[in-house]
Amino acid sequence: MSKIRIATTSLAGCFGCHMSFLDMDERLVALLEHVELNRSPLTDIKHCGPCDIGLVEGGLCNTDNVHVLREFRDNCKILIAVGACAINGGVPAMRNHFTLRECLEEAFLNGVGVENPQIPNDVELPLLLDKVRPLHELVHVDYYLPGCPPSADEFLSVLGDLLEGREPALPKKLLHYD
Amino acid sequence: MGEEANTITHNTIYIDGQPVTFEAGQTIMDAAFSAGVYIPHLCHRPGLTPHGSCKLCVVDIGSRGVSFHNSDRRVQTKFSVDIDGRSVSACTTPAVAGQQISNNTPALNEVRKTITQMLFIEGNHICPSCEKSGDCTLQAMAYHLGMLDGHFPQFFPRREVDASHPTVMLDRDRCILCELCVRASREVDGKNVFAIAGRGITAHLIVNSSSGKLVDSDLETNDMAAHICPVGAILIKEHGYEVPIGRRTFDLHQVGEIGLEKVILANGHGKYATPDDETRHARFPVPNPLPQAGEGANESLREFHVNVRHTDE
Incomplete structure (x- = not known):
C-alpha cells in the first residue's frame, strides 16, 4: 500500500509551526505508518515531487517564497496554509506599515549597533516583495490551519480527517489565532 | 386559556421558533438578552444607545403565520415601515408582537462570518502580536463563527x-x-x-x-x-x-x-x-499519561489505524 505523501515548507515564517508539528511526539510514529515526507526541512529534500498534501508555513516576503509556493501548488493535490503568517501575513506583515526602503535602511544602515552599514545586494539573494502577503493572494489554498502556532492536536485533527477521506473540520475548541 | 393566548400575542416575538416576551420599547436585541437568547454582536452594549454599525446582529424577520390587527404588522416609527421579510439589525429594530425572527441559522451565521472576515482584512489584526489576544471580542466572534481565514485580500x-x-x-x-x-x-x-x-x-x-x-x-x-x-x-x-x-x-x-x-x-x-x-481552555488540556509499552500503547496508536483512502498514482 502506498503511503500518503506530504511536503512541508516554511516561507516567511519562523519554523514555529514545524516545531509544533513535531510536538505530536510519539504520535508521529503512528502517523508515519500512513504518510511519508517528501520535500521538507525535516527530510532536506530540495524540490517537491507529486504529493497528496502540502503544508505551507509562513507568508510571502520575497521572490523565492513565490517560486516555492508555486512549486507546492503545482505538485500538491491539497494545499494547506499553516499558521497565522500563511493565513494573513502574521508578524512579518507588520513591516507593511513601512516602505521596503525604510525597513532596509533601519535594519542595515541606521539600526543600533550596525557596523559597515550597507544594504545587501548579492545576486544570490532573493528580492524582497514590497509587502508581505498571505498565501491565498497568490495561489488557491484548499484549507487553513490557524494558530501561532497551530497545536499538535490541530495538525492531527486535519491530517486525521484527510487520512480518513473526510473533509477537514477543525473542532471549535482547537480554533485559536494566538 | 383564551386570555392567556391573548397575552402572548401582544408581547411575544419568536426567535428561531422560541417564544420571547418583550416590554414595550424594547428592541429585538433587548428582548433576546432578557430571555437569555444570544444574538451575535460587536457594537452593542446594554445600557448604551444602540448603534447598529457592526451588522453582526443581522436577523431575518419572516412573515408571520398568524394574522393580526393591521397596526401590529408595522413598526411603530413615524414612517411606518413594513419590515416583514427583511434582514434587519436586531439592536436597532423594535420588537413587535408576533415577529418570526430567524437568528441562529447557517445562512445568517455565514453572512456574519463574511462580515467578520471583512473586519479582519480591513484592519491590521495580527493576533500573535496583540496584547488583547484572548480578551478580544472580535477574535472570539471569529472563533464562534468558525472563521479559519480572511478570505479577501488584506488591506x-x-x-x-x-x-x-x-x-x-x-x-x-x-x-x-x-x-x-x-x-x-x-x-x-x-x-x-x-x-x-x-x-x-x-x-x-x-x-x-x-x-x-x-x-x-x-x-x-x-x-x-x-x-x-x-x-x-x-x-x-x-x-x-x-x-x-x-x-x-x-x-x-x-x-x-x-x-x-x-x-x-x-x-x-x-x-x-x-x-x-x-x-481551562481546551487547548491546554492536561496531557494524557504516555502509554506504557504493551497493549496500552497499541490502543493509543490505534487512532491512526484508520481506513486510509489511498490516492492512486
Missing part, C-alpha cells in the same frame, strides 16, 4: 498609533469603528473624548483635543471609554500581560454567553477572573 492599511497618553494606548490598526468608546465617553463618562471622522474606507477614530492626541484630552484611566474597546485599539498601558494567554476571558468563556459584558468590563479594569482547572 494592510497604514493607521496612526497614539501612545501620547501616560496610561492609555490608542492603536487604530485594530479599530473596527464600533463607536463603543464614543458612546461610553459621551453617555457614561460625560466627556466626548472620541468620535469617528471621515467616510467609507477613510473613516477613523479621532480624539477631541487641540492636538488631536490622547494626552491632551479629558480621558482618564478609570473612564469607561478607556476599557470598553472590544478589540485591542484602546488599551491600558502596563497591564497587557498580567493574565497569560490561555487564562483570558475567551479562553474560559464563549462569546455567546449571556451577561458576559460584565465579565469583560471587569476584566478590562484589571480584575481578572481566576480560572479553575476545570474551565
Whole structure:
C-alpha cells in the first residue's frame, strides 16, 4: 500500500509551526505508518515531487517564497496554509506599515549597533516583495490551519480527517489565532 | 386559556421558533438578552444607545403565520415601515408582537462570518502580536463563527498609533469603528473624548483635543471609554500581560454567553477572573499519561489505524 505523501515548507515564517508539528511526539510514529515526507526541512529534500498534501508555513516576503509556493501548488493535490503568517501575513506583515526602503535602511544602515552599514545586494539573494502577503493572494489554498502556532492536536485533527477521506473540520475548541 | 393566548400575542416575538416576551420599547436585541437568547454582536452594549454599525446582529424577520390587527404588522416609527421579510439589525429594530425572527441559522451565521472576515482584512489584526489576544471580542466572534481565514485580500492599511497618553494606548490598526468608546465617553463618562471622522474606507477614530492626541484630552484611566474597546485599539498601558494567554476571558468563556459584558468590563479594569482547572481552555488540556509499552500503547496508536483512502498514482 502506498503511503500518503506530504511536503512541508516554511516561507516567511519562523519554523514555529514545524516545531509544533513535531510536538505530536510519539504520535508521529503512528502517523508515519500512513504518510511519508517528501520535500521538507525535516527530510532536506530540495524540490517537491507529486504529493497528496502540502503544508505551507509562513507568508510571502520575497521572490523565492513565490517560486516555492508555486512549486507546492503545482505538485500538491491539497494545499494547506499553516499558521497565522500563511493565513494573513502574521508578524512579518507588520513591516507593511513601512516602505521596503525604510525597513532596509533601519535594519542595515541606521539600526543600533550596525557596523559597515550597507544594504545587501548579492545576486544570490532573493528580492524582497514590497509587502508581505498571505498565501491565498497568490495561489488557491484548499484549507487553513490557524494558530501561532497551530497545536499538535490541530495538525492531527486535519491530517486525521484527510487520512480518513473526510473533509477537514477543525473542532471549535482547537480554533485559536494566538 | 383564551386570555392567556391573548397575552402572548401582544408581547411575544419568536426567535428561531422560541417564544420571547418583550416590554414595550424594547428592541429585538433587548428582548433576546432578557430571555437569555444570544444574538451575535460587536457594537452593542446594554445600557448604551444602540448603534447598529457592526451588522453582526443581522436577523431575518419572516412573515408571520398568524394574522393580526393591521397596526401590529408595522413598526411603530413615524414612517411606518413594513419590515416583514427583511434582514434587519436586531439592536436597532423594535420588537413587535408576533415577529418570526430567524437568528441562529447557517445562512445568517455565514453572512456574519463574511462580515467578520471583512473586519479582519480591513484592519491590521495580527493576533500573535496583540496584547488583547484572548480578551478580544472580535477574535472570539471569529472563533464562534468558525472563521479559519480572511478570505479577501488584506488591506494592510497604514493607521496612526497614539501612545501620547501616560496610561492609555490608542492603536487604530485594530479599530473596527464600533463607536463603543464614543458612546461610553459621551453617555457614561460625560466627556466626548472620541468620535469617528471621515467616510467609507477613510473613516477613523479621532480624539477631541487641540492636538488631536490622547494626552491632551479629558480621558482618564478609570473612564469607561478607556476599557470598553472590544478589540485591542484602546488599551491600558502596563497591564497587557498580567493574565497569560490561555487564562483570558475567551479562553474560559464563549462569546455567546449571556451577561458576559460584565465579565469583560471587569476584566478590562484589571480584575481578572481566576480560572479553575476545570474551565481551562481546551487547548491546554492536561496531557494524557504516555502509554506504557504493551497493549496500552497499541490502543493509543490505534487512532491512526484508520481506513486510509489511498490516492492512486
